[in-house]
Amino acid sequence: MKIAIASGKGGTGKTTIATNLALTLADAGTNVQLLDCDVEEPNCHIFLKPKIESATPVTVPIPKVIEEKCTGCGICAEVCEFSAIAVVKKKVLIFPELCHGCGACSLFCPENAFVEVPREVGAIEKGSADGIIFTQGLLNIGELMSPAVISEVKKSAGDPDVLIIDSPPGTSCPVIEAVKDAEFILLVTEPTPFGLNDLKLAVGMAKALNLPFAVAVNRSDVGDDAVAEYCRSENIEIFLEIPNDRRIAEAYSRGEMVVRELPEYLETFKTCWDRIRAFSEKETSSKPNSDGTAKEA
Amino acid sequence: MKEIVVISGKGGTGKTSIVASFATLAGKAILADCDVDAADLHLVLNPVIERREDFSGGKKASIIEENCIGCDRCIEECRFDAISYPDSGKADTPRVNHIFCEGCGVCFRVCPADAISFKQAVNGEWFVSSTKYGPMVHARLGMAEGNSGKLVSQIRQEARSIAEKENLDYIIVDGSPGVGCPVISSITGADLVLVITEPTLSGRHDLLRVAELTSFFRIPTIVCVNKWDLNADITGQIEQEAREHNVRPAGRVRYDTSVTSAQIAGTSIIAFADGDVSRDIRDLWNSVVTTLDGGAA
Numbered sequence: 001m002k003i004a005i006a007s008g009k010g011g012t013g014k015t016t017i018a019t020n021l022a023l024t025l026a027d028a029g030t031n032v033q034l035l036d037c038d039v040e041e042p043n044c045h046i047f048l049k050p051k052i053e054s055a056t057p058v059t060v061p062i063p064k065v066i067e068e069k070c071t072g073c074g075i076c077a078e079v080c081e082f083s084a085i086a087v088v089k090k091k092v093l094i095f096p097e098l099c100h101g102c103g104a105c106s107l108f109c110p111e112n113a114f115v116e117v118p119r120e121v122g123a124i125e126k127g128s129a130d131g132i133i134f135t136q137g138l139l140n141i142g143e144l145m146s147p148a149v150i151s152e153v154k155k156s157a158g159d160p161d162v163l164i165i166d167s168p169p170g171t172s173c174p175v176i177e178a179v180k181d182a183e184f185i186l187l188v189t190e191p192t193p194f195g196l197n198d199l200k201l202a203v204g205m206a207k208a209l210n211l212p213f214a215v216a217v218n219r220s221d222v223g224d225d226a227v228a229e230y231c232r233s234e235n236i237e238i239f240l241e242i243p244n245d246r247r248i249a250e251a252y253s254r255g256e257m258v259v260r261e262l263p264e265y266l267e268t269f270k271t272c273w274d275r276i277r278a279f280s281e282k283e284t285s286s287k288p289n290s291d292g293t294a295k296e297a
Numbered sequence: 298m299k300e301i302v303v304i305s306g307k308g309g310t311g312k313t314s315i316v317a318s319f320a321t322l323a324g325k326a327i328l329a330d331c332d333v334d335a336a337d338l339h340l341v342l343n344p345v346i347e348r349r350e351d352f353s354g355g356k357k358a359s360i361i362e363e364n365c366i367g368c369d370r371c372i373e374e375c376r377f378d379a380i381s382y383p384d385s386g387k388a389d390t391p392r393v394n395h396i397f398c399e400g401c402g403v404c405f406r407v408c409p410a411d412a413i414s415f416k417q418a419v420n421g422e423w424f425v426s427s428t429k430y431g432p433m434v435h436a437r438l439g440m441a442e443g444n445s446g447k448l449v450s451q452i453r454q455e456a457r458s459i460a461e462k463e464n465l466d467y468i469i470v471d472g473s474p475g476v477g478c479p480v481i482s483s484i485t486g487a488d489l490v491l492v493i494t495e496p497t498l499s500g501r502h503d504l505l506r507v508a509e510l511t512s513f514f515r516i517p518t519i520v521c522v523n524k525w526d527l528n529a530d531i532t533g534q535i536e537q538e539a540r541e542h543n544v545r546p547a548g549r550v551r552y553d554t555s556v557t558s559a560q561i562a563g564t565s566i567i568a569f570a571d572g573d574v575s576r577d578i579r580d581l582w583n584s585v586v587t588t589l590d591g592g593a594a
Contacts, residue, residue, distance in 0.1 A: 168475065
């Protein structure tokens with residue numbers, strides 16, 4: 001089973017939930033793998049302190065001109081929708097950070113004057129911690145294309161009983177890359193106006209992707225009832241509530257795991273997992289299209 | 298006119314609450330909410346929309362069913378797996394999944410039957426509004442849409458042109474979490490970056506990545522540890538490390554539950570209560586102004 005932990009708003013507790021859920025499952029003997037897909041600011045490693053066994057660069061293909069074949073016709077620049085190629089005085093200039101790797105330039109070059117070469121944009125690291133198989137991605141500083149790194153992190157998924165994806169915050173391209181093939185999304189929020197606004201955006205995203213989801217409310221007693229009321233009126237289930245316990249904040253600040261420092265929370269995460277499993281077993285019997293065509297439906 | 302961008306690396310550290318407070322303190326300023334993935338500033342500044350514009354992040358492809366001959370060339374050449382036959386099998390032409398479509402136009406150009414339309418897609422809206430504290434430019438990105446970097450650039454450009462026209466002193470930009478595409482779009486060419494972090498190991502880790510990013514783009518950078526008294530030791534470590542990276546600690550803001558109360562009341566903490574935390578933020582703003590006007594961080 002593949003589940004993603006996501007949120008519109010940052011700093012709501014995605015990483016806390018992803019790591020503690022993974023550890024709770026591993027402690028119970030479940031074969032679990034955790035993917036840290038927040039490649040701009042990956043933090044799972046701070047809490048799990050994994051032993052990293054391998055590191056591999058992530059590359060994206062970028063075009064390179066074979067000068068002898070190029071006639072300077074300019075078709076490559078015309079077909080590049082991302083302004084990653086310009087042709088000036090019959091000379092091809094390539095701007096690698098802007099390249100999306102679509103292949104249009106090499107496909108439409110009449111002289112076959114392009115080859116594609118790898119360009120490093122980040123790395124993935126694999127290892128393990130406390131019985132959890134672990135992979136994280138790291139985007140190089142100054143790079144734009146985090147989805148490329150996320151995609152590589154996801155390719156490292158083996159065939160565990162449970163795969164947990166810690167997603168980046170937000171609702172745009174990197175998040176979609178992280179969650180798109182999950183079987184279930186747990187949307188983390190907090191009971192404040194910002195939390196509610198961003199939860200609504202995240203719900204919109206989950207619906208656009210046609211993925212089943214439920215909500216986790218962190219620091220559930222800090223704000224007002226608006227998140228709970230919204231979930232009730234939209235028939236969205238709340239699978240996890242974590243109170244605003246100062247001891248959790250302190251454990252978090254030091255990079256410690258909640259279920260290790262405060263074992264009374266093991267049951268909270270177990271219950272959450274039981275709800276996710278029960279929900280997904282119910283879902284599989286009535287699964288909607290998974291090709292993302294829901295928007296047009 | 299000076300532009301300050303408030304970012305955080307890690308999400309949920311209090312950027313938006315602090316930007317809202319700056320708005321109430323700044324005088325002749327314009328606000329720009331560049332956290333377009335999860336825009337929240339409007340919830341506390343209550344803008345009145347005066348002008349709205351469509352945002353197009355680029356083109357999207359669609360299949361013109363009556364022209365399609367089913368040759369599958371589009372499917373073969375699409376590198377983003379965005380074109381496929383629907384699961385249901387009812388349709389005999391492929392469909393483009395608009396969420397996965399990068400807008401590269403390869404399908405449109407390889408199609409031998411003119412069966413693909415390739416047009417500017419509207420995937421969001423941006424607004425020029427007025428608030429009690431001055432003009433504000435903000436946006437709403439459509440559900441599961443990409444290219445937030447381009448939207449961020451448009452918002453900043455608009456804010457700059459209004460600031461020039463109205464002869465305003467400051468552009469205050471609320472940025473997004475992370476170090477990727479929208480963050481890079483929000484900081485390039487700014488006069489000063491203020492990083493809001495929190496006294497946790499995650500906050501520290503993420504600050505170092507952001508500091509690397511701003512140094513890469515050579516933008517003067519200062520830092521503020523928000524809720525610093527939750528862990529005074531880590532606050533000290535963060536400030537020490539920041540100095541080593543040429544990032545000057547410009548203030549500390551204490552933890553106070555009235556910040557959440559202000560958010561629930563739909564206002565900034567400065568307008569809500571004149572307590573110690575408001576004084577911390579005033580001191581921080583004064584420090585920002587001194588830095589901006591002194592021309593060095």
